[in-house]
Amino acid sequence: MGHPPFAVTADLVVLTLTGDELCALVVRRGVEPFLGGWALPGGFVRADEDLEDAARRELAEETGLAPGTVHIEQLAGYGAPDRDPRMRVVTVAYLALAPDLPVPRAGTDAADARWAPVRSLATERLAFDHDRILADGIERARAKLEYSPLATAFCPPEFTVAELRRVYELVWDTRLDPRNFHRKVTGADGLLEPTGRTTTRDGGRPAQLYRRGEAALLYPPMLRS
Amino acid sequence: MGHPPFAVTADLVVLTLTGDELCALVVRRGVEPFLGGWALPGGFVRADEDLEDAARRELAEETGLAPGTVHIEQLAGYGAPDRDPRMRVVTVAYLALAPDLPVPRAGTDAADARWAPVRSLATERLAFDHDRILADGIERARAKLEYSPLATAFCPPEFTVAELRRVYELVWDTRLDPRNFHRKVTGADGLLEPTGRTTTRDGGRPAQLYRRGEAALLYPPMLRS
DNA sequence: GGGTCTAATCGTCAAGATGACGATTAGCCG
DNA sequence: CGGCTAATCGTCATCTTGACGATTAGACCC
Numbered sequence: 001m002g003h004p005p006f007a008v009t010a011d012l013v014v015l016t017l018t019g020d021e022l023c024a025l026v027v028r029r030g031v032e033p034f035l036g037g038w039a040l041p042g043g044f045v046r047a048d049e050d051l052e053d054a055a056r057r058e059l060a061e062e063t064g065l066a067p068g069t070v071h072i073e074q075l076a077g078y079g080a081p082d083r084d085p086r087m088r089v090v091t092v093a094y095l096a097l098a099p100d101l102p103v104p105r106a107g108t109d110a111a112d113a114r115w116a117p118v119r120s121l122a123t124e125r126l127a128f129d130h131d132r133i134l135a136d137g138i139e140r141a142r143a144k145l146e147y148s149p150l151a152t153a154f155c156p157p158e159f160t161v162a163e164l165r166r167v168y169e170l171v172w173d174t175r176l177d178p179r180n181f182h183r184k185v186t187g188a189d190g191l192l193e194p195t196g197r198t199t200t201r202d203g204g205r206p207a208q209l210y211r212r213g214e215a216a217l218l219y220p221p222m223l224r225s
Numbered sequence: 226m227g228h229p230p231f232a233v234t235a236d237l238v239v240l241t242l243t244g245d246e247l248c249a250l251v252v253r254r255g256v257e258p259f260l261g262g263w264a265l266p267g268g269f270v271r272a273d274e275d276l277e278d279a280a281r282r283e284l285a286e287e288t289g290l291a292p293g294t295v296h297i298e299q300l301a302g303y304g305a306p307d308r309d310p311r312m313r314v315v316t317v318a319y320l321a322l323a324p325d326l327p328v329p330r331a332g333t334d335a336a337d338a339r340w341a342p343v344r345s346l347a348t349e350r351l352a353f354d355h356d357r358i359l360a361d362g363i364e365r366a367r368a369k370l371e372y373s374p375l376a377t378a379f380c381p382p383e384f385t386v387a388e389l390r391r392v393y394e395l396v397w398d399t400r401l402d403p404r405n406f407h408r409k410v411t412g413a414d415g416l417l418e419p420t421g422r423t424t425t426r427d428g429g430r431p432a433q434l435y436r437r438g439e440a441a442l443l444y445p446p447m448l449r450s
Numbered sequence: 451g452g453g454t455c456t457a458a459t460c461g462t463c464a465a466g467a468t469g470a471c472g473a474t475t476a477g478c479c480g
Numbered sequence: 481c482g483g484c485t486a487a488t489c490g491t492c493a494t495c496t497t498g499a500c501g502a503t504t505a506g507a508c509c510c
Contacts, residue, residue, distance in 0.1 A: 002269070003269040005230040007229075008304065047229035049306065051305075076302075079275065090270075177499075183459095186459095187496095200505090202457070204455080207459090223444075402471085404488075404490095407489090411488095429476085431477055432487055454509080455506105456508105464497100465499105467496070472490080474489075475487080476487085478484080479485105480483085
C-alpha cells in the first residue's frame with residue numbers, strides 16, 4: 001500500500017464588495033490544463049510551507065493586497081481522484097475577505113485577473129472543480145454572517161453601521177430595516193467599539209464610526225429567517 | 226518550483242456517547258512514529274480514492290461500524306511542514322458521529338482501540354497534531370448542535386425527545402430544562418417526524434418516538450447563550 | 451440664515467421566543 | 481391500588497423581533 005504521491009495546492013475564494021455587488025476574484029489560466037479558462041487563484045504548496053502560508057503567499061502574488069487587511073480562513077479540502085487531469089492533486093481551499101476593491105494584478109501563472117460578480121456564477125464555468133469550491137466559499141460567508149462578526153472583514157478598519165448593513169444586504173442579497181439593524185448590532189455583545197468620531201461619507205446625518213470589537217461570536221446572532 | 230510530493234492521509238474524529246459521557250475513538254499506534262502512543266484513527270489515501278471514501282474506509286476498518294448509520298463530514302485540512310517527522314504529510318480530517326457504542330476493534334495499523342472520554346483530553350496527549358484535530362472536531366460538533374439537526378446523528382433511527390436532550394446535555398456538558406427543550410424541538414421546523422409509536426425504554430411515562438426530519442438547518446436555532 | 455435633502459438615531463407597539471417552574475398524565479412496579 | 485418516573489401541557493414575566501413613525505445633524509442650495 002504505502003503512500004502514493006500527491007501534489008497539494010492552496011486555492012482561494014477571495015470575496016469583496018464592489019459598489020453594489022458581491023464579487024469573487026478569478027484569474028485567467030496561463031498554463032495547461034484549462035489554458036485560457038477562468039479559475040480561482042492558487043498554486044502549489046511549497047516543500048517547506050504551511051498550508052495557510054501558501055494561501056497567503058498566493059493571495060499576495062496574485063492580488064498585491066496588503067496582507068494585514070485581509071481576513072483568511074480555511075474552507076475545505078478537495079481531492080477527487082480526477083479533479084486534475086495531469087495528476088493526483090489535493091487542494092486545500094481558503095476563504096479570504098477583502099474590505100475594498102483593489103485592482104487585481106496578473107500573477108505568475110495568471111494571464112489576467114478580474115472581479116466576477118457572484119451573480120454571474122450561474123452562467124460562467126470555472127476550471128477544475130472551482131465552481132463547487134466557489135459556491136462553498138460563498139455559502140460559508142453567507143452562513144457565518146449570521147453568528148460571527150465576519151461581516152466586519154468586508155469593512156475598512158473604521159466603519160459606520162450603515163456600511164456594515166450594506167455588507168449584509170449585498171452578501172445576502174436582501175434588504176434590512178436600517179432601524180432594526182442599528183438596534184441589533186449596537187446591542188450585540190462585543191461586536192462594535194465606538195471610536196467617538198463621526199463621518200458624513202455616506203451622506204445625510206453624520207454617523208458614528210466604529211471599530212471591530214473583540215467578540216469572536218455574534219450574540220445574539222443575526223438570523224436570516 | 227514545480228510540485229513537491231506529499232503524502233495525504235484521512236484522519237477521523239469519531240464521537241459517540243457512552244452512558245454518561247462524550248467519547249472519542251483513539252487507537253494505539255502499531256507502527257513508528259509514536260509507536261505505542263494513542264492517536265486518531267486514519268490512514269493514507271489510496272492512489273485512486275476520493276478523500277471521503279478514504280475516511281469511510283478507515284472508519285470501517287478500524288471500527289467495524291455499519292457505514293449506513295454513521296454521519297460523516299469533513300472537518301479541515303492540516304499540513305504543517307513538521308507535523309509528521311517522516312515526511313511531508315497533509316491530512317484531511319473528518320468528523321464522524323455514531324449513535325451507539327460498538328466495541329472498537331483493532332485495525333491493520335492499530336494495536337488497540339478504545340473510546341476515550343473527551344473530558345480526559347486535558348491529561349492525555351495524542352500523536353502528531355491529533356490533539357488539535359480532536360479539539361477542533363469536538364468544537365465543531367458543539368457548535369453545530371446549535372443551528373443544525375446534527376444531534377440526531379448521535380441517536381438511533383427512532384428516538385425520544387429525552388434521548389435527544391441527553392445528546393445536548395452530554396455534548397455541551399450542561400443541564401437543559403426538559404419542558405422548555407421539549408417545546409423547542411417539537412416546535413422546530415422540520416427537525417422531528419413523529420412515528421406515532423411510543424416507548425417506555427427511558428422509564429416513566431411512555432414517550433413519543435420520532436424520526437429525523439428532513440430539515441438541514443435548525444430553525445429557530447438552539448442557542449447555548 | 452432659512453429651507454430642503456439625506457441618512458442616522460431614537461421610540462413605540464404588537465407578536466413571537468425564552469426561561470423558570472407548576473400541574474397533569476401514562477405506564478411500570480410492588 | 482398507591483407510589484414512582486418521566487413525558488407532556490400550561491402559565492407568566494421577560495426578552496427579542498419586525499414594522500414603522502418621529503426626530504436630528506450635517507450638507508447643499510438660494
